[in-house]
Amino acid sequence: MAMVQMRHGEPLNDVTPWLKDIDVLRWSARQEGVLFFRNLLDAEKVNALRSQILSVCDKHGWLEKGTSPESGIANPDAMVVESRDPRWMAFYDDVQRIRDFHALALDPAIITVLEALFGEAVLPHSRNICRVVFPDSASHSTPPHQDNLYIGGSEQTWTVWIPCGDIPESLGGLAVGKATHRLGRLEDVKAQGPGGRQVVVDDDVVWVHGDYASGDAIFLHSLTVHQGCDNLSGDRLRLSLDYRYQPRSHPVRSDSLLPHMGWLTWDEVYDGWEEDDPVRRYWEGYELNVFEREA
Numbered sequence: 001m002a003m004v005q006m007r008h009g010e011p012l013n014d015v016t017p018w019l020k021d022i023d024v025l026r027w028s029a030r031q032e033g034v035l036f037f038r039n040l041l042d043a044e045k046v047n048a049l050r051s052q053i054l055s056v057c058d059k060h061g062w063l064e065k066g067t068s069p070e071s072g073i074a075n076p077d078a079m080v081v082e083s084r085d086p087r088w089m090a091f092y093d094d095v096q097r098i099r100d101f102h103a104l105a106l107d108p109a110i111i112t113v114l115e116a117l118f119g120e121a122v123l124p125h126s127r128n129i130c131r132v133v134f135p136d137s138a139s140h141s142t143p144p145h146q147d148n149l150y151i152g153g154s155e156q157t158w159t160v161w162i163p164c165g166d167i168p169e170s171l172g173g174l175a176v177g178k179a180t181h182r183l184g185r186l187e188d189v190k191a192q193g194p195g196g197r198q199v200v201v202d203d204d205v206v207w208v209h210g211d212y213a214s215g216d217a218i219f220l221h222s223l224t225v226h227q228g229c230d231n232l233s234g235d236r237l238r239l240s241l242d243y244r245y246q247p248r249s250h251p252v253r254s255d256s257l258l259p260h261m262g263w264l265t266w267d268e269v270y271d272g273w274e275e276d277d278p279v280r281r282y283w284e285g286y287e288l289n290v291f292e293r294e295a
């Protein structure tokens with residue numbers, strides 16, 4: 001569905017200085033359910049991953065011929081949306097095989113923030129997500145939702161959403177409903193777009209949004225409502241990443257440790273990687289309380 005209208009907005013507030021005062025960081029996390037960090041990650045590293053994902057886009061014919069791949073200009077004849085469309089599935093399997101896509105989820109800059117927030121060791125879920133949004137696909141923008149619906153397990157799970165390249169507002173970043181985690185689990189209904197469900201939100205929600213740059217990261221509680229903004233750029237692909245984390249001592253649902261979508265096994269994802277790559281199955285060395293999803 002196209003994004004819901006945002007009557008009240010607030011700009012992205014960089015909380016990097018609060019890393020020096022963990023009590024303030026935790027207080028803000030509890031109050032607002034969202035933490036935005038400008039330039040938390042090495043922008044060059046994020047851009048290098050962006051280039052790899054764009055190469056996959058190019059391989060699948062999604063980039064306009066004769067343009068620089070870095071600019072991410074979409075092939076106007078190739079609008080594909082996230083779904084079971086075989087074109088999307090073939091593309092997404094190739095993205096899941098990118099080693100640096102999984103490695104970025106383990107970046108020490110992210111883990112350090114979350115260790116401080118949780119006050120204990122972190123379990124990065126390995127079900128890492130990449131989203132590629134075509135221009136003129138507003139009817140399929142990610143509807144407002146709470147990630148807990150999809151993740152289950154600990155409500156103390158946080159998502160880190162990362163723009164993969166600069167995402168000015170016109171390209172459609174992420175809008176986050178401030179303090180909406182305090183509303184608890186909201187009713188959800190069927191909707192178009194990734195996830196296929198949306199929560200019903202009041203008009204008085206204050207949406208935090210703005211221009212994102214490569215290297216930025218926004219952290220949100222698993223009950224914080226958020227939505228993808230429409231890509232109104234006219235011609236560019238919007239690339240972003242969603243990684244999830246929880247306190248390691250909390251129960252984790254088994255599918256949080258499987259490749260996103262379940263179209264590939266880990267052995268298929270890891271095909272061609274170094275045998276001793278520490279990114280492979282890193283969670284298997286942890287003592288975890290894993291439970292199965294109810295049928």
Ligand SMILES: O=C(O)CCC(=O)C(=O)O
Nearest residue numbers: 131142147227228240242
């Ligand atoms: O990038 C987007 O459009 C939204 C992604 C998202 O909200 C999610 O994966 O939970």
